[in-house]
Amino acid sequence: MAKKSLEYSNLFAKGLPPASGRWKGHPPFNFIGGHADPDLQPIEGFVESSARVFRKDGRGLATYNMDSGPQGYLPLREFVAEKLARHRGIQVSTDEVLITSGSGQGISLINDVLLESGDTVITELYSFAGVLSNLRRRQVNIVGIDTDSGGMRMDLLASALEDLNQRGITPKYIYTIPTLQNPTGTVMSMERRREMLRLSREYGVPIFEDECYADLIFEGEWEHAIRSLDDANHVLHIGSFSKSLAPAIRLGYAVAPWEVLSQMLACKGDGGTGAMEQMIVGDYFHNHYEDHMEVLRSGLQRKLSVLIAALREHFGPSVHFDPPRGGMFLWIRLPEGVDSRKLVEPAAREGIVFNPGPDWCAEPDKAANYMRLCYAFPSEETIRQGVEKLAKVFHQEAGVS
Template sequence: MKSSAMRDLMALTERDDVISLAGGLPDTSTFPADSYASLMSTVAAGSCARALQYGPTEGLTLVKRCIAEVMAAESMEVDEDELLVTTGGQQVIDLVCKTLLDPGDVVVCEAPTYPGAVPTFSSYQANVVQITMDRDGMRTDELQSTLDELERAGHRPKFIYTVPNFHNPAGVTLSLERRHELVRIASERELLVLEDNPYGLLRYEGTPLPTLRSLDEEFIIYASTFSKILSPGVRLGWTAAPAPVLAKMNLGKQASDLCSSSISQYFVSAYFDSGPWEDYVRSLIDIYRRRRDVLLDALAEHFPREAEWTHPEGGLFIWATLPDYIDTTDLLARALQEHVAFVPGRAAYVDGRGGSSMRLNFSGVDVDDIREGMRRLGEVVREQVELYGTLTGAASKSGVRRDPIAPSPTPPATPSGASPGAADEPANVLQLRRKRA
């Protein structure tokens, strides 16, 4: 199994001397300590014995009511028996793989994809086919042609994995037209879609779009989490899925961990009972919007003109791309010498692509550290661009910049087990912008 670059980098976030733009960390310091103490006291006073006990595998009714409230905020209705409470959103991905995949089965996802999904797919020996993205999210025209190609080769994907809102790591959002198209493709081909939506409520600008599940429930496995709107430390996520799939996932979860933390479920319930949970989310939106803007300004100030990046309307991440002759995995080693970290782009691919890209997080870092971290990183990037640009002769072409709107050719729809490899890496395929909007 390939090591997850995100997992390896998490250890660095604990070092005081490193400014980490790597982790997908919410800022838990924004949650008042006195509120936490009060909520835990409430749980201890009213439900201590039950909170310390095992619970049902599918989750407690009291937390399912909270989940239904969160889903209603994104215009979704759900019955309690349609829900499975999980140990974080990551467990949903694992359970879907455990339930649906045999070694060699095909999974379709975006290029790039959530770095935490890559080792999960690999651990179940899936063959992964990645679909190009642009500023409107996954290209559904390419998805359609890829599915046709796979069908001709005798392959039928077990599911399509997508992060439609404020994509991790790309930061882009699937357009309304493509949401309808993706749901139509899934329905016509009777393909399951795993919709991973941890960031949907963290919108900083623009108009909210309907979830895939709200458009058509029949083939959608919906996944979300309390990690981004409350705390990752409670380790609670959930899925709403078609009944046959949910029943198998419930059995898989029972075999994995019996149940999710009862203490966490009682804590979440007490939190929702204590007042409007939406107020805290709104406070996070204000904080994260400012940090996003600071990071965008810092990119414009400190990165060379050859660099490009996305402008997310929400979520936690910006995807930056450097010239093709820069390898961000090598760049990370140099950046760590300056005590700043990011996630190299290769962590979001299964076939060696993404070598010139990086994921930058702004939610878990205060504005002063964002500015200083980007100053340090910008110096390293400019140094490497100047050095390798001169060695490759690209520096003399610095006045001619590639068009970020025209995606480069992508590899054929070859399952990852037989992919062409890093030597055939295309240039960046995301539509990026150079400056703040």
């Protein structure tokens, strides 16, 4: 009989996301995503740690989850608990830590456990695109709370909670990135953190605290995590190794009460997070976290100043931004009336990619004249050239629009 091809599209489930295209390589001027600095990958540190940790624990690879169980490689959980105590003021045992395949998996698991279509959650008005798109896919209502230079405004949070309460709606959580907020780069004061926790208790709404970027404060005192203030169980806390080390290594962590963690574990269903990565990163950071972070932070700080200088030179007064205290991106306001979405295609033709503001906003149109530039990946020279080219695109398009 004829070797007729199957039309798989007839067999597909309904409501699939659009199919992926073929990968075409990194564009020359890459200002998107959370890519890190290739020059700051600690290659020899990884080589040394691999040798040590495979010889110490390599036999354990023979069983699912090694000898550590499904919460993750115990030495890595020990490192997380130590780091949280030393730098974030959080006291937890390794029993309260779950290693995840990137913090994105932590977000998905918390959402799997708590959310159903039609639920409501609160976020910062400008927030992480990955969370916003995950929530929209789940048909969850997002209430975005406006921010100022100190992060989410507590007066607006209080009135939103009260308003929802009066309408009989209990939001499932308040999602916040208090430290080096994504995308605004702000750091929430301790006073606001305390106030958020108070509101969480008053309204019985948990706080979902994402501290993805909290390792990257360049200088000065670090505000402690909201989780450090929580002597009951109101805060679900996640973090990542993508920003402190490398995003191709898929490692993050979640800290949550066992009532929630045990459900997250039941939903995880991935046979465990990759063991080799847990082993190597656990050993490397156990020995080199402080010195690696010092090198990383000063590298990022240098690139940020190059980016700022280039923006001032090539965009002049057309751009506004508050230089952040750390992190790897800059949130930039363009003149009213400019729509950054319209710059995406002409920029791409010049080999430039960036994040248009609307993707990073609970109410997309409110961020039409914003864009996010990540500066960790491109070299200083590429940042200079890329910003110059992007300014040309901007002036051309803004002139037309």
